[in-house]
Amino acid sequence: MTAVNDTQFSSAVFLLTGIHGQEDVHLWFPIPFVILVIIKTDPSLHEPMYIFLSMLAITDLGLSIVTIPTTLGIFLFNSREISLNICFAQLFFIHSLTFIESLVHLLMAFDRFIAISNPLRYASILTLQRIAKMGLVFVLRGVAVVFPLPFLLKHFQYCQANVLSHSYCLHQEVMKMACSDIRVNSIYGLFVTISTVLLDSLLILLSYVMILKTVLSIASHAECVRALSNCVSHLCAVRLLYIAGIGLSVVQRFWNSSSPLVQILMGYVCLLVPPTMNPIVYSLKSKHLRAKIIRLFTHKGV
Template identity: 75%
Template structure:
């Protein structure tokens, strides 16, 4: 965000390589942690619907921060080699980024050296984190759907599925542009630069801005407070 504001407010178009490496580390690490949060929320919904009697014994207060710490360390360990790989390169091409912030795929294209190993590692890291997380979220929803379909009352079935709508919207908002941007950078050589810029801004800015709105729409208390603020 400081880099984006610097470009648009102060016309500052230069950033040092070390600052760029630090920025991409934090951007990708936080994206990995956001993916982990969505996975943990899917696990929470799965236990609450499929095994409600054991929910209190499985999702305990001491266990929640431990799970968060494990996923945070997972993201840091996997993302930490990315800036180290980029630091070894010589950059002799035009140092112009496609986005107003630093992404691993974008910075890697500016290197003069062979980037095949780094490209493979970046793709494996993306598959290991977001690919695996999205697959586990999909499996959890399949199990949830299988469970609610066995509920005798259609009203109860809809009530159970209604609790997952906000989370499902947040999952789609996060994974679709993020995976699409990664695929375009690696395989879409003939794709429009405008599409890359749009997906880049969408994946970075839209989910954090829209998620509070998505979740507040399902809360009557929050909706009432928001309407009250605008009416005043």
């Protein structure tokens, strides 16, 4: 493998890796788009819960748009090369959207808590204006924490084997390709992960502890079951996102002896499984949205 030294930096490339037989991994791409169109065009779905679901669908679409070009480039055209600048841009958007998705899940946990603990004030607390402000703050946070990473990577010298384990670029792996001192990147990346993903997961856990406390105080068993069932879909999505994301980060940072195949599979699970399952899980749990989707495809079939 040709080494990438300082004089070759501007023209240096990374080589991406894919798994043969995964050409159809992005067939789920239209599902979030369908959900967005239905929620946008149906006034009865203009409620906080569905607005948060729209935010989640937008991040899923963003992740798909960012990763589709390189993934399909490998499988369809056997094009494995990616320039450093494009790689840095891709990892910036991937990590930003992942952190934004984490915050959307936090908002959805807060939404469930308000709906169960204070249903009479639900509409007055989660107004459209307040939701928009929270969404903007969370987007800015997701972008701000990742913004320094591409610039830090750009100043490194890359002189090691430049074959990446995935069909897209991730910060944890790209920085290991450098022959410079990467301690700043490693510490900052770990700090960002702890201060965002771990903090969000703890706040979500706290929200559900409070939800459980509220639900247990409800006298009717049927009401308890109904309230908890409304939270099941969100809990499933949260588990997929955090278990996969934190697991991949730990493996890439501290488990250097792990099989490349393990890292490849975990990378696909981390980036593809949550966006694939989110629309399906939420659509199945929401009666109104499920009915709209079935009606849409039934009319098209006719």
